Amino acid sequence: MQRIDHVLPWSTLGTERKLSVFRFGKGERKAYIQASLHADELPGMRTAWELKKRLNELEEQGLLNGVVELVPVANPIGLGQLLQGAHQGRFEFGSGKNFNRDFTELSEPVSELLADQLGDDPRANIRLIRQAMASVLEQLPPAQSELQGLQRLLLSHACTADIVLDLHCDADAALHMYALPQHWPQWRSLAAHLDVRVGLLAEDSGGSSFDEACSLPWLRLSRRFPEAQIPLGCLATTIELGGQADTGRLEAEAHAEGILAFLAEQGLIGGDWPKPEAEACEGMPFEGTELLYAPHAGVVTFLRQAGDWVETGEPLFEVIDPLSDKATTVCAGTQGVLFAIERLRYAQPGFWMAKVAGRIALRHGRLLSD
Structure with a gap:
């Protein structure tokens, strides 16, 4: 060496x-x-x-x-x-x-x-x-x-x-x-x-x-x-x-x-x-990756685990605001592999919470989420 x-x-x-x-x-x-x-x-x-x-x-x-x-x-x-x-x-x-x-x-x-x-x-x-x-x-x-x-x-x-x-x-x-x-x-x-x-x-x-x-x-x-x-x-x-x-x-x-x-x-x-x-495993187009965001601030509860196969419309996580009692469920917009979820459990604006790799192109141009 x-x-x-x-x-x-x-x-x-x-x-x-x-x-x-x-x-x-x-x-x-x-x-x-x-x-x-x-x-x-x-x-x-x-x-x-x-x-x-x-x-x-x-x-x-x-x-x-x-x-x-x-x-x-x-x-x-x-x-x-x-x-x-x-x-x-x-x-x-x-x-x-x-x-x-x-x-x-x-x-x-x-x-x-x-x-x-x-x-x-x-x-x-x-x-x-x-x-x-x-x-x-x-x-x-x-x-x-x-x-x-x-x-x-x-x-x-x-x-x-x-x-x-x-x-x-x-x-x-x-x-x-x-x-x-x-x-x-x-x-x-x-x-x-x-x-x-x-x-x-x-x-x-x-x-x-x-x-x-x-x-x-x-x-x-x-x-x-x-x-x-x-x-x-x-x-x-x-x-x-x-x-x-x-x-x-x-x-x-x-x-x-x-x-x-x-x-x-x-x-x-x-x-x-x-x-x-x-x-x-399957190779999928990076353009087919869906990034899911919380619609408002709150505590996040994930309903599926990283690595799961998910279907379109399947619930992935809940966002709960304990002050206003607003609770929102975010669902997959594409069929594919839920390959990553956010480590933190508090939703903030502009930060992805989950990533699903699908077979159908959804995005074009710069694909990286810094």
């Missing part, structure tokens, strides 16, 4: 933050795994520790057929953001920016560098594109903030990977994942290994989140240069490992083993690995 520590720029005087990357194995192919980019989403960090131990063992046994880079703490900035005992790891305090938005878009500068060099050899094109991506990031002007420096470091490690896993969680949720629709056939096995309840698929959900900053440039380049043989060279996904409280040891061990079994199927790990026990 090799440990690489990057010092982040623009730390407060007298302080220093580092991004630590753990590298296992060697070879041409590479997987990159990071956890807790939203720093208050800790199930991924717990799973990453299990992965770190197992990767050490596999490396000692000579079973790694490629490189695996692991970043257990992808956001040291947000990890320190505590306000009166409450962790605030989703938005950077200084700027208010979401830590998982506005990553550098690489397809445009890469296309300018390689316009006359891409040909009919897919492997050669992959090498050229990855070299160009790394070069673009290296030649950017100095980072103007600690957040920008962090994002560039993360992307610089991931953009040269064949497989990228970004481990997150939701508030109170069943396991679900986000990916390009073109990649879903390849992700079905991982979904089965992890017993994911639904895959949410979109080419561009808006906001330039980390996984799309890794995978989407390949799709854009293949369309910009249709005469060249450009594979979708980076298989990237965001995996939501349940809810914020799901940091149990057995859960983390199971998630780690599922991820390793998938990497073995992809040829990065040798040895015998079990087949998935669950069936692959």
Whole structure:
């Protein structure tokens, strides 16, 4: 195992933050795994520790057929953001920016560098594109903030990977994942290994989140240069490992083993690995996700659990105002998987309370709910 520590720029005087990357194995192919980019989403960090131990063992046994880079703490900035005992790891305090938005878009500068060099050899094109991506990031002007420096470091490690896993969680949720629709056939096995309840698929959900900053440039380049043989060279996904409280040891061990079994199927790990026990879930359009809000303030009582299949018109939660005695039941507007519910039980304006993944498109444009 090799440990690489990057010092982040623009730390407060007298302080220093580092991004630590753990590298296992060697070879041409590479997987990159990071956890807790939203720093208050800790199930991924717990799973990453299990992965770190197992990767050490596999490396000692000579079973790694490629490189695996692991970043257990992808956001040291947000990890320190505590306000009166409450962790605030989703938005950077200084700027208010979401830590998982506005990553550098690489397809445009890469296309300018390689316009006359891409040909009919897919492997050669992959090498050229990855070299160009790394070069673009290296030649950017100095980072103007600690957040920008962090994002560039993360992307610089991931953009040269064949497989990228970004481990997150939701508030109170069943396991679900986000990916390009073109990649879903390849992700079905991982979904089965992890017993994911639904895959949410979109080419561009808006906001330039980390996984799309890794995978989407390949799709854009293949369309910009249709005469060249450009594979979708980076298989990237965001995996939501349940809810914020799901940091149990057995859960983390199971998630780690599922991820390793998938990497073995992809040829990065040798040895015998079990087949998935669950069936692959359905991949649904991200445009089909319904966000449900409370119509007024009050205490919330959920009537269904995260992971349940719900029908159109089925009651999902009640909102009760004990001062006016107003009680309202909110029902599903679409058929699908109730994959996430809000952890807090007090309804506030503008904050979603439940998310249902359905088969019919309901929204267009920016799909992310910051």
